[in-house]
Amino acid sequence: MSDMTVWMNGALVALADAKVSVLDHGLLYGDGVFEGIRIRHGRIFRLTDHLHRFEASCAAIGLTLPGGQARAHEACVAAARALDKDEAYLRLVVTRGVGPLGIDPTTCDTPSLFCIAGQIVLFDAKKREKGLDLVTSFWRRPPSDVLDPRVKSLNYLNNVLAKREAKLRHADEALLLNAQGRVAESAGANLFIVRRGALQTPPASEGALEGVTRRSILELARGLSGELGLRVEEVPLARADVLDADEVFLTGSGAGVARVASLDGVALRDGRHQGNPTAPRVSERLLDALVDLARTASTPFR
């Protein structure tokens, strides 16, 4: 806990002093939005993309981002610089701010903006090596006219409960389907499969967050499609497609690129090329490319 730095409403503050009010509607009603951002090689990965999504999420819930993207940029750089680590994680948050009890967001005066820099370990190295065990969650991703999954809001109870269910069922992560029973994403990451000569992921309209890592992986895979021998497609997916895939992996700022070993207790194909078992898996090749990309498509903070 101590290895964290916090920028809050304009200044760096000690962790013990970084507090929000019990009357903040971010706490009372989940009224706010956030970003999870990776620092790799001493650079903030795709900060511009994260700030665009942050502002778009604010716009979607009618919250004016104080100081716009420039202030949020300043918050991220200041928190990252104070932490001074080459590999780290940023949590950028804006809440509706303090208001009276009662859900009305128009009663809140000033949004609260803060950024925490620290570490995040979603899956340990041994788990990554072995591959993750997923279970299909009882919980469904809500449709966009209920709670739009493309808005990275502080309403993460759907994701939290799916993750809790996965843990209670001794799995690492939950697969969430949408209301139609098609694949949306996992509780905290996007999902890709390699199947029948294509790399596939569901379009965001299926109930997925437009992940910054997802977009990077799509771009990288399109650039490498000759080498990988794969078409790259954003298409609706059924759970059966996941079970039938040659390789399945999750992507996210925290998750990185993490291969999936099983779904609901059924072992998945492990992505090893039948003809050449020593060749890197698609997920391994794309993780290498992602780590390389982080050297350029990023914002230095020192």
Ligand SMILES: Cc1ncc(COP(=O)(O)O)c(C=O)c1O
């Ligand atoms: C529900 C959900 N889906 C997908 C992702 C991946 O998005 P990104 O690559 O922008 O981190 C996240 C965040 O990590 C998430 O919380």
